[in-house]
Amino acid sequence: MKNPFEYEAANNLTTQEILDYYIEDYNYTRFLESKRNIFLLGDRGSGKTMTLLYNSFKIKYEDPKRNKSKDLFEKIGIHIPCNTPLFHKKEYLLFEDDFRVQIIAEHYFVLSITNAIVASLKDVREVIEAFKDFDEELKEDFSYIFNIPVSTKHSFLESISRWIDKEAFETQKQINDPKNNEFYQNALSLSTLVLPLIKKIKKVPLYKDSHFIFLVDDAHDLNTHQVKVLNSWIAYRDHSDFSLKVATAKVNKPIKITSTGGSILEGHDYTNIDLEKPFYNKDSEFGNLAKSIIKKRLEKISNIDKEPSHFFPTNPELAESLEKYKEIARKEGIAKYGEKEKKKVTDHVYKYARAYYFRDRANSRANLVPYSGFDMLVDLSTGIIRNLLDPCYYMYDAEVSSKKDDTKIEMIPPKTQRDIIKARSDAMWKRLEDGLEKEIEACTESQGKRIYQLFDNLVLHFRERLIKHKSEPRAIMFTISQVDNEHYSELIGLLKIAQMSQLLYTRSGVAKDDGRKEIYYVPNRMLLPTRGLDPNGQHARVSLKCNDLWNAAVGNIPIPFNDDANETNAQAELFG
Amino acid sequence: MRNLEEGNLLFIGLSWEERCFLGLKEDYKRFNQTSKVIILYNCKSEDDDNENRGKIAEYCLKREIQTEFVELDYSDPILTWKKIDSIVEAHKEFIKKPVIDITTLPREITWMLFFFIRKHTARIYYLYHSPEKYSSDWLSKEPGAPRLLLKHSGISDLNKPTGIILLTGFDEIRTRKLVEYYEPKFISLGIQSGSNFNNKERNSKDKHIQVIKGQTNFNTFSIDAFSRDHGLSTINQQVKLMGDYNIIACSQGPKLSLLSLYRSYLANTNIALCYLPSRQYNKEYSTGIGDTVKGEIEF
Numbered sequence: 001m002k003n004p005f006e007y008e009a010a011n012n013l014t015t016q017e018i019l020d021y022y023i024e025d026y027n028y029t030r031f032l033e034s035k036r037n038i039f040l041l042g043d044r045g046s047g048k049t050m051t052l053l054y055n056s057f058k059i060k061y062e063d064p065k066r067n068k069s070k071d072l073f074e075k076i077g078i079h080i081p082c083n084t085p086l087f088h089k090k091e092y093l094l095f096e097d098d099f100r101v102q103i104i105a106e107h108y109f110v111l112s113i114t115n116a117i118v119a120s121l122k123d124v125r126e127v128i129e130a131f132k133d134f135d136e137e138l139k140e141d142f143s144y145i146f147n148i149p150v151s152t153k154h155s156f157l158e159s160i161s162r163w164i165d166k167e168a169f170e171t172q173k174q175i176n177d178p179k180n181n182e183f184y185q186n187a188l189s190l191s192t193l194v195l196p197l198i199k200k201i202k203k204v205p206l207y208k209d210s211h212f213i214f215l216v217d218d219a220h221d222l223n224t225h226q227v228k229v230l231n232s233w234i235a236y237r238d239h240s241d242f243s244l245k246v247a248t249a250k251v252n253k254p255i256k257i258t259s260t261g262g263s264i265l266e267g268h269d270y271t272n273i274d275l276e277k278p279f280y281n282k283d284s285e286f287g288n289l290a291k292s293i294i295k296k297r298l299e300k301i302s303n304i305d306k307e308p309s310h311f312f313p314t315n316p317e318l319a320e321s322l323e324k325y326k327e328i329a330r331k332e333g334i335a336k337y338g339e340k341e342k343k344k345v346t347d348h349v350y351k352y353a354r355a356y357y358f359r360d361r362a363n364s365r366a367n368l369v370p371y372s373g374f375d376m377l378v379d380l381s382t383g384i385i386r387n388l389l390d391p392c393y394y395m396y397d398a399e400v401s402s403k404k405d406d407t408k409i410e411m412i413p414p415k416t417q418r419d420i421i422k423a424r425s426d427a428m429w430k431r432l433e434d435g436l437e438k439e440i441e442a443c444t445e446s447q448g449k450r451i452y453q454l455f456d457n458l459v460l461h462f463r464e465r466l467i468k469h470k471s472e473p474r475a476i477m478f479t480i481s482q483v484d485n486e487h488y489s490e491l492i493g494l495l496k497i498a499q500m501s502q503l504l505y506t507r508s509g510v511a512k513d514d515g516r517k518e519i520y521y522v523p524n525r526m527l528l529p530t531r532g533l534d535p536n537g538q539h540a541r542v543s544l545k546c547n548d549l550w551n552a553a554v555g556n557i558p559i560p561f562n563d564d565a566n567e568t569n570a571q572a573e574l575f576g
Numbered sequence: 577m578r579n580l581e582e583g584n585l586l587f588i589g590l591s592w593e594e595r596c597f598l599g600l601k602e603d604y605k606r607f608n609q610t611s612k613v614i615i616l617y618n619c620k621s622e623d624d625d626n627e628n629r630g631k632i633a634e635y636c637l638k639r640e641i642q643t644e645f646v647e648l649d650y651s652d653p654i655l656t657w658k659k660i661d662s663i664v665e666a667h668k669e670f671i672k673k674p675v676i677d678i679t680t681l682p683r684e685i686t687w688m689l690f691f692f693i694r695k696h697t698a699r700i701y702y703l704y705h706s707p708e709k710y711s712s713d714w715l716s717k718e719p720g721a722p723r724l725l726l727k728h729s730g731i732s733d734l735n736k737p738t739g740i741i742l743l744t745g746f747d748e749i750r751t752r753k754l755v756e757y758y759e760p761k762f763i764s765l766g767i768q769s770g771s772n773f774n775n776k777e778r779n780s781k782d783k784h785i786q787v788i789k790g791q792t793n794f795n796t797f798s799i800d801a802f803s804r805d806h807g808l809s810t811i812n813q814q815v816k817l818m819g820d821y822n823i824i825a826c827s828q829g830p831k832l833s834l835l836s837l838y839r840s841y842l843a844n845t846n847i848a849l850c851y852l853p854s855r856q857y858n859k860e861y862s863t864g865i866g867d868t869v870k871g872e873i874e875f
Contacts, residue, residue, distance in 0.1 A: 006790050012737060085732040085822045085848050088724050093654050115734040165734065172731045176845070178695060181626055393790040417807035438749050441721050444855075 001400055001409075004301035005392035007385075010049035011081050011217070017064045020300040022054045023292040030054060031273055033075045033570075034452050037212055040247040043505055044388025048247035051275065052215040053079055054521040055245075057182055058120045069529075073126075076212050077245075078116045086112060087226065091175045098225075102259050107171065107226040108189040113194055113214060113383065115164045121201075122157035131156055133336035138200050150492030151198050158505065160197070190233055194399040195305040196239050212242040219248040228259040235264050236369045237520045250506065251499045276507065282340070290378045290388050297530075305431055312392075314373030315414035332439055351538065355473040358534045359466055371421040371529050372414040379535040380421065382525045389565060391526075394419045425529040428503065436501050450553040451494050454505065457552035458523060459531045461559040465542070466533060474538035476528065477507075479520045487554075494553055495521065503527070509541070587689055589681035590617035590645070591639040592626040596680045596863040599619045599705040600632055603677050604639070606703065606870055610675070612642040612858075616685060618650040620855075650682055651853065653799025657688055657726050664692035672685065672749050681832045683827060684851040690838055694875040701723045701872045704832055706772075708864025710746075711787040713721040719750060720853035722757050722826070728841055730848030732822045737761035739821025741814050741847075743799060743837065744768070744776040744805070745828030751853055752787040758824060763792055764814050766807070777827070801830035802869070808836040815844050832869060839873065 010018065031038055032055045042048045053059055056079040060066045092104035121127045131138070138156040143149065151159040152301050171184050201207050234244055237482065248254060256264050266272055276286075294308040304311065326349055333348030361369050371380075395412045398420060403409075431439070432455055435448030443451075456477070466473050480491070498504035504526045505516035511518040525535040544559060550559040584607045588600060604610060613636055615629075629645070636643045646663055648656045661723060664671065675694050679688050693700055724730075738758055743766040744751060755763060767781050781796050797814060799807040815823060825827050825840070827833045842848050 005788065008790070009761075011759060012761040050727070065737075078592060083738075085724065085730060085738060085758075085824060088758075089729045089732075090653070090724065091726055091729060094657065094726065111732060119735065168734050169731055176729065176731070178691060183577050341868065371698075388788070436838065439753060441719065449744050572610070 001406070002301055003393055004297040005396055007393065009391040010047075010053055010386040011083070013053075015059055018050065018053050018059055019063055021293070021297060022050050023289055023296065024054065028275075031271070032077070032213065034073070035239055035243050035271040037239070037243050039253075039270055039272045039531040040245060040275055041250050041253070041272060042247070043250055043384060043499070043501060044476060045384045046275045047385050049081075049217050052217050052245065053211075056120065056215055061124055062376055064399070073206050074209050074211065074382070075209075076120070076210055077119055078113065078212060079215045079217050079492070080113055080116050081215060081217045081222045084112070084173075084224075087221060089172070089175075089383070090223075092225075094181070095183060097359075101225050102229060103187045103189075104175070104184060104480045105261075106189050106229045107184065107221070109226060109229055110188045110190055110193050111164055111168050111171070113190075114160065114188075114197060114539045114566065115168070115198065117194075117201075117212070118157050118161045118164065122155070126206065127157070128155065128490070130204050133203050136242070138203065141200060152166060156200075156547040158243070183367075190236075202241070202525070202567070212241070214242060214244045214399045216244055216246045219246045219254050220252045222254060225253065225259075227254040228257055230254070231264050232258040232260065233254060233260060234269050238402070244270075249494055264432075268366065270387055274508070276505070286381075286383045287375075287378050290381065290385075291374070293385065293388070294374070294392070304408065304410070306411070311411050312372070312377055312395075313375040313411060314376070314516065315370035315418065318370045318372060318414075322354065324355040325360075328356060351471070352473070352474070354534050354536055355466060358532065362463065362467060362532050367497045368418065368422060369532060370414060371535075376421075376535065377417075379537070380506040380525050380529075382522060384505070387502070387524070389419075391424050393419050394424065405425065421526075421529050425526050428524065428526050429530050432503065436497055436503075440497055440500050442500070447494060447497060451498055451503075453556045454468060454494060454549060454553035455523065457499070457556065457559050458549075459527060460535065461542075461544075461561060462528075462533055463531060472538055472540040472542075474534055474536065476525070476535075476541035477520050477522045478542045478544045479511075479518055480546050481543045482545045482547065485550070487550040488546050490551065491546060491550050495538045538547050580609060581682070583609040584675050584832055585667060585670055586610045586613045586677065587681070588615055588677040588686065589679070590615050590626070590629060590632070590634075592628065592705070592859060593680055595705045595707050595865040597628045597631045597635070597863060599677055599679050599703070599868075600635065600867070602705060603675065603703050604635075604641075604866050606868075607671075607675050607701070610641055612644065612667075612670070614667075615643060615645045616660075616681065617645060619647045620649055622653055638725035641722050648685070650685070651720065651855070652674065653684065653723060653726060653851075660685070660688045661692055664689070664696070671696045673699075673701070675682045675703065677705075678831055678834065679703070679705045680852070681871040682851075683725075683821045683831070684725060686773055686834055686852070687728065687838055687849060687851075690873075690875075691727060692838050698875050701870070702835065703852075704869045706866035706868075707862030710862050711860040712796045719753055720855060722754055723851050724824070725849040725851055728849040730822065730824075731846040733846075736820060736822045739763070739818045739823050740850075741766065741811065741818065741823060741825045743801070743811075743827045743829035743833045744779055744784050747828070748787045750828055752785045754826060754850075754852065755788045755792055760792055760821075760824070762807060762818070762821060762865065763788065763794045765794060765796045765808070766829065766833075767796055767815070768833075769798045769800045770802070772802075777790050780864060799829070799833070802831040806832045807837040808839050811836055811840040812843065815840060815847060823847040824850045826852060828852065835871075835873060842875065 005311050028051055039049055057075040060072060086108050092101050095101050095435045128530050139150050139159055148163055174180060174184055198212055202210060264270060284367060292504045298304040298306060298311060329349045329352040330345060333345035337344040377391060396409060398416050399409045399412060433454045435445060436451055437445045437448035462476050465475060495504060505522045506519050507522055508517050508519055520541045527536045549558045552559050586603055595830060615632060633643055633644045648659055673692055676689055738760040740758060740763040742751060742755060753806060765784050768779055799810045801807050827837045827838055841847055
């Protein structure tokens with residue numbers, strides 16, 4: 001029985017699976033189809049690869065909804081994964097001078113791009129037809145330029161494909177040859193191979209207006225030399241024939257230096273797009289996306305036609321209790337503002353109803369909150385698709401394991417949901433307690449300990465707010481104030497490691513004081529159930545002093561609680 | 577001092593582990609014609625300042641065996657590669673009967689030595705000393721990013737997906753790290769058979785599966801690195817089964833499996849050898865010395 005919530009890397013999915021699972025976002029499609037260079041920023045699991053793949057020619061062509069589109073051959077998206085063994089090769093670093101290193105880095109890149117172009121086009125019926133009358137001429141041109149024999153047996157694109165395979169083989173064989181430390185003399189570049197190839201392809205009328213969009217995936221996996229090469233292409237002046245859409249993680253973003261030492265500039269050479277969406281409530285952009293993803297997976301993989309909220313029902317006791325506390329807060333609001341002030345009463349319910357429930361649970365010796373329900377899962381995901389699928393996968397797996405027959409899983413009982421949420425939350429704390437140095441390259445043992453202490457104190461602080469704070473008891477995000485502190489850069493170093501481990505995310509929003517954009521931090525909400533907190537949170541950011549955070553991390557000193565803390569009430573924005 | 581031309585050249589890795597010095601004594605029992613010991617050590621750890629350094633120097637001096645301590649930076653594979661190249665090149669006249677004690681040498685360094693030594697001779701002797709016991713606590717921390725071994729990065733086919741063959745060890749976090757880093761379409765987990773050093777519990781199949789479940793497709797196979805061929809035929813079988821992938825092969829299991837993985841690489845040079853570094857090892861990593869395995873590889 002296939003688990004509908006498997007979250008393996010999108011690169012490993014079939015065309016049909018991509019079409020089945022992806023939920024289109026027209027905002028991104030518009031940007032990806034433009035002629036501008038774009039950097040697509042998103043944390044691991046936020047759907048970067050899926051977005052690029054969905055907008056590639058190969059997938060578009062197979063999509064019955066889109067393959068009749070008139071611009072199918074006008075905007076040709078070529079997916080170029082960078083997390084392949086070819087990109088991980090390091091032999092060229094053995095060359096003594098940087099110039100040669102750069103040339104081989106570009107050579108591998110260019111081979112991958114050319115292969116991706118040809119692989120995307122060569123088996124498409126319309127393309128084969130369109131090339132028929134031009135095949136011989138193109139083959140002769142290419143054969144002349146690159147001094148390769150004209151193939152009589154194969155088409156132009158097939159010949160290029162075979163030649164690229166051979167080039168890739170020969171290069172790697174020579175560079176790995178134990179008896180040979182020579183430089184590879186036949187190295188290719190964007191201007192010696194890719195651009196002439198595009199020009200040749202555009203000789204075919206079907207492609208005369210085509211714009212090639214290189215969808216460069218996982219650019220954070222590129223080494224410095226490869227990044228410099230990529231940036232040089234971004235800085236290229238003429239983008240009538242091609243543009244680059246580069247997907248990269250937010251942490252360890254590639255540098256912006258080109259191979260000639262220049263820089264690329266945002267706004268001038270490229271535009272940044274943040275893939276993360278507002279995710280504050282079930283009706284937010286992310287809430288709707290999450291609902292569509294789960295519904296589509298249930299339908300396509302498990303043949304279940306159910307709303308996600310019915311597949312992941314809320315524990316009746318939790319639902320009932322929340323209603324009870326809503327009523328308490330409503331009465332309190334009416335007493336405070338009067339029945340006519342409906343908005344104020346609604347705000348009061350929003351702020352306090354859940355807080356009262358979780359506050360009472362925190363103060364009592366009651367068992368763990370029965371965390372359950374689809375909305376709870378959306379909150380726990382912290383706005384990251386992979387985080388949404390992770391507990392769902394384990395819940396489904398637990399149900400399959402407990403079943404004695406082959407009958408369909410029709411829903412995940414609240415008890416299973418609670419148990420898995422607790423287990424995944426505990427596992428996340430265990431990672432912190434064991435030390436992130438066990439899994440993150442840049443993390444030392446001392447930093448691992450500090451990050452644990454920082455998170456431990458942050459959550460204690462949020463708990464104290466839940467119990468005592470008068471206006472924003474459920475705030476679970478923070479900004480850093482008083483940053484002119486000697487430890488600020490070290491603190492940011494710790495936060496970056498936490499981001500690399502997906503225990504912390506950053507968002508950008510408008511600062512309350514001066515209306516400028518500011519970065520704020522969102523701890524992974526899966527950390528909250530173990531400590532009995534509400535993953536639903538509140539539209540508020542706690543302003544914490546750099547020094548207090550540093551003391552919490554280094555000295556395990558509790559973060560001071562101040563009921564009058566300066567908090568910002570603002571919605572996160574789509575584009576940072 | 578002994579004449580270099582007549583004796584064996586022995587390579588060892590300096591470590592604070594007891595079996596480093598105890599192992600050298602065992603090596604000498606088996607190769608008493610040893611004329612020079614080349615001791616490789618990591619300048620980024622406390623290896624250059626441990627007790628074993630003095631003990632080795634004194635032991636060799638008494639027996640008129642030449643010694644050379646070679647400083648390497650294990651975190652920099654390019655510099656290390658060049659240094660090992662130069663040290664082997666400087667001894668090329670005497671590399672007739674090279675012996676490598678792999679016990680406390682990192683796998684990457686051992687493979688580099690194989691690469692350079694096999695330019696000059698077709699046969700290498702190797703020795704491995706098990707510890708009496710491993711620490712029951714953590715063994716290593718602060719893992720670096722996985723990396724492909726220089727000149728052994730395989731021949732990647734542009735149209736094939738990535739597949740991994742991993743000979744698993746005691747630390748399942750490293751299994752997860754490998755999957756997260758390379759995002760393979762498929763991983764084949766080779767689990768060491770037997771219950772030595774509490775292997776069944778510390779290297780259980782379930783522990784490794786648990787950390788990669790849902791992220792990639794996988795299968796498992798059983799391997800015995802302590803068998804006569806150190807599991808070579810089993811690895812070759814897996815390589816054959818994974819012909820549709822660009823294979824990245826990694827050894828985290830018993831040290832002896834690095835030998836079979838290397839031999840498998842020589843027979844299938846399209847696969848890539850991968851090393852997963854670690855910056856910190858438990859000072860109590862192992863105690864004492866156990867059985868010794870001695871053998872030879874013909875290239």
